[in-house]
Amino acid sequence: MGRNRLDHHRFHVGLERSSLARLDALVGPKGRAEFVRKAVDQMLDQVETAQAIAAKAKPKPE
Secondary structure (H helix, E strand, O other): OOOOOOOOOOOOOOOOOHHHHHHHHHHHHHHHHHHHHOOOOOOHHHHHHHHHHHHHHOOOOO
């Protein structure tokens, strides 16, 4: 195991066995990390977009 890149941080994530089985069926054990990274980035983009839309929709106080 080599050194972690400075711009990456590791953390532990627990998954239900059924979720892990589904993930492995799609990408295999060696594709888990990349899939999870992409899924997190996609979800963050969606949430940030929704928050920006909601912030614009709020009436401005007068």
